[in-house]
Amino acid sequence: MKKAFKDKKQQFTAVSLFSGAGGLDIGFENQGFKTVWANDSDKDACATHQKWSDAEVVCGKIEDIDFSTIPNTDAIFGGFPCQGFSLSGPRKIDDSRNTLYKYFVKLVEEKKPYVFIAENVKGILTLGDGAIFEAIIEDFKNKGYKVFPKLLNASDYGVPQDRERVILVGFRDDLNMEEFVFPEPADQKVTLYDALKDIPEPLLEEICDAPYSSRFMSRNRKRDWNNVSYTIPAMAKQVPLHPSSPDMIKLDKDLWKFGEGAITRRFSWREAAIIQTFPQNLEFEGDLVSKYKQIGNAVPVKLAEAVAEKVYIKLKECLEGSNQELIQEVV
Incomplete structure (x- = not known):
């Protein structure tokens, strides 16, 4: 390519x-x-x-x-x-x-x-x-x-x-x-909808499914389709939530929980790469953790x-x- x-x-x-x-x-x-x-x-x-x-x-x-x-x-x-x-x-x-x-x-x-x-x-x-x-x-x-x-x-x-x-x-x-x-x-800003609207649903192996840590749950990690994403980090398990996930609910200072009614998942590595505006046809080397890190x-x-x-x-x-x-x- x-x-x-x-x-x-x-x-x-x-x-x-x-x-x-x-x-x-x-x-x-x-x-x-x-x-x-x-x-x-x-x-x-x-x-x-x-x-x-x-x-x-x-x-x-x-x-x-x-x-x-x-x-x-x-x-x-x-x-x-x-x-x-x-x-x-x-x-x-x-x-x-x-x-x-x-x-x-x-x-x-x-x-x-x-x-x-x-x-x-x-x-x-x-x-x-x-x-x-x-x-x-x-x-x-x-x-x-x-x-x-x-x-x-x-x-x-x-x-x-x-x-x-x-x-x-x-x-x-x-x-x-x-x-x-x-x-x-x-x-105008490019929204998550603009960037991801034509992207097919990712394979399960393209999404980090590690447990959500206390650090992850210390703040909101989800933005809607009509907004831009939070920063894409290098650590796979800290990657923000896909906008199809339910909203996060604040319980206390530095403490949130997931809402109900939909599947909660992080962005896949391919979606994260698109949010970082890499070419869609660029394949990243390495395992899943490495791909998220590079992106x-x-x-x-x-x-x-x-x-x-x-x-x-x-x-x-x-x-x-x-x-x-x-x-x-x-x-």
């Missing part, structure tokens, strides 16, 4: 770090960026990525990669691991996963792409009273980049899901980029597309304008 869903000619090359199954990559490829090299430590995610991509996908920890083997490209992008930053679980300033972004910074410093794009969870903004986020921005600035950060909600860009994410776009200083305008929200860890494709369109226009405008001497050959 490679290239089956891409409709734009690539003009800029890219390296993708912490790429996962490739939600960010697909969105950028659809807007003119060709991923030529990608890396992730999850073997199933790498196998999924290789299904749709022509990139060289290197599976392994970023700290074990020899950077001299990574090609020079026009862009570097990726969603560095966010578990230590997330608002949905315990947050630790000294979480080892919080330092993996430094490899991203190091590669940007060595390869000097025109632009980098980084994505992370909303929780990164408040970790350490904001000091961690400011330090990350400063790290990129010190490597010679003008950095533009923005908190975006994927539901504003054609994704049927509330999913707030921080996007960092950095342009190399010698491009003299003084302003970058992020995409404006769409006039929940991904950047929604439509959110990536919206950002990529603005980055592409600005970069092309810059390179074709007053900075002709900066233009290098691209594929």
Whole structure:
């Protein structure tokens, strides 16, 4: 199925770090960026990525990669691991996963792409009273980049899901980029009905049927057809309920129960992938838990597309304008 869903000619090359199954990559490829090299430590995610991509996908920890083997490209992008930053679980300033972004910074410093794009969870903004986020921005600035950060909600860009994410776009200083305008929200949101109305009923083996934990029952997990979904998480047993399920009823603070009258079930992994705006014909590798994990860890494709369109226009405008001497050959 490679290239089956891409409709734009690539003009800029890219390296993708912490790429996962490739939600960010697909969105950028659809807007003119060709991923030529990608890396992730999850073997199933790498196998999924290789299904749709022509990139060289290197599976392994970023700290074990020899950077001299990574090609020079026009862009570097990726969603560095966010578990230590997330608002949905315990947050630790000294979480080892919080330092993996430094490899991203190091590669940007060595390869000097025109632009980098980084994505992370909303929780990164408040970790350490904001000091961690400011330090990350400063790290990129010190490597010679003008950095533009923005908190975006994927539901504003054609994704049927509330999913707030921080996007960092950095342009190399010698491009003299003084302003970058992020995409404006769409006039209408895509609802669960819009996204799933033509999707057939899933097979039982496509749905996580693990017991519902006390954590799951601590808040409402269901939204109606005319709304967008709650955030799709990486943990299968925390995936929200399908809108055909009965409403949840609040009993007390942090305590809910299921209503009656219909079958209660989570979204299937295929439905979760559609809510994340992956192509419907993309098959994910691995077992059920792994598929949910890959989908929940991904950047929604439509959110990536919206950002990529603005980055592409600005970069092309810059390179074709007053900075002709900066233009290098691209594929």
